[in-house]
Amino acid sequence: xxxxxxxxxxxxxxxxxxxxxxxxxxxxxxxxxxxxxxxxxxxxxxxxxxxxxxxxxxxxxxxxxxxxxxxxxxxxxxxxxxxxxxxxxxxxxxxxxxxxxxxxxxxxxxxxxxxxxxxxxxxxxxxxxxxxxxxxxxxxxxxxxxxxxxxxxxxxxxxxxxxxxxxxxxxxxxxxxxxxxxxxxxx
Numbered sequence: 544x545x546x547x548x549x550x551x552x553x554x555x556x557x558x559x560x561x562x563x564x565x566x567x568x569x570x571x572x573x574x575x576x577x578x579x580x581x582x583x584x585x586x587x588x589x590x591x592x593x594x595x596x597x598x599x600x601x602x603x604x605x606x607x608x609x610x611x612x613x614x615x616x617x618x619x620x621x622x623x624x625x626x627x628x629x630x631x632x633x634x635x636x637x638x639x640x641x642x643x644x645x646x647x648x649x650x651x652x653x654x655x656x657x658x659x660x661x662x663x664x665x666x667x668x669x670x671x672x673x674x675x676x677x678x679x680x681x682x683x684x685x686x687x688x689x690x691x692x693x694x695x696x697x698x699x700x701x702x703x704x705x706x707x708x709x710x711x712x713x714x715x716x717x718x719x720x721x722x723x724x725x726x727x728x729x730x
Contacts, residue, residue: 596721600708603678604724607644607706609665616641616702616728626696635660635667641702641728645682652680655709662708677718679707682728690727702728 561569617623618640628643635654638644646652654661655677662678664670684699686692693703705725709718 596710599676600710600721601724603662603670603673603676603708604706604722606662606664606670607678607680608704608724608726610663610667611641611644611704611728614639614641616700617697618642623697635663641704642682642696644680644704645696646680654678654680675711675713675715677709677711679709681705681707685727704728 618625618629621629623642626642627645627647628638632638632643635644635652644652654663656662656674657677660669662670662673662676681704683703683705684694684696685701685703686694687699687701690701690703703725705723707723708721710721711718
């Protein structure tokens with residue numbers, strides 16, 4: 544009885560495909576790579592959204608700076624005796640001096656989409672498509688020898704304007720501070 548050559552007896556039949564363990568390891572490796580790419584993409588999207596909001600916030604602050612750049616500090620008629628808008632100045636379109644922009648009773652002026660009065664561009668026009676954005680304008684009298692020292696309203700000819708820009712997205716419970724732009728009034 545012939546049992547074949549020694550080489551034929553030791554050969555096993557060739558199988559195709561992967562074992563279950565090989566397939567599981569390959570799945571783990573590919574899955575880890577995909578999760579890494581998704582996490583990197585999410586981080587990029589978050590960073591991109593932050594950069595976009597920061598750019599918009601800076602633009603909105605600079606729009607107010609441009610708007611107020613060439614107006615006088617105090618009303619030509621009442622002078623520094625009236626801080627904030629004069630009684631006949633009802634909207635931002637009526638504001639003719641810098642202290643008007645500090646709002647009623649020096650509480651700051653809020654220009655927002657939710658109030659229907661902003662945010663504004665340098666031409667005092669509401670910028671369309673700015674849902675959730677707001678500009679808060681504050682005007683401070685400052686000491687001419689120490690620009691970091693705020694004085695009582697109307698007591699100095701030197702002024703600092705501060706614009707705080709906020710954004711409230713649909714998932715935010717309160718407005719988030721995006722940027723602050725401030726400057727010393729030039730005239």
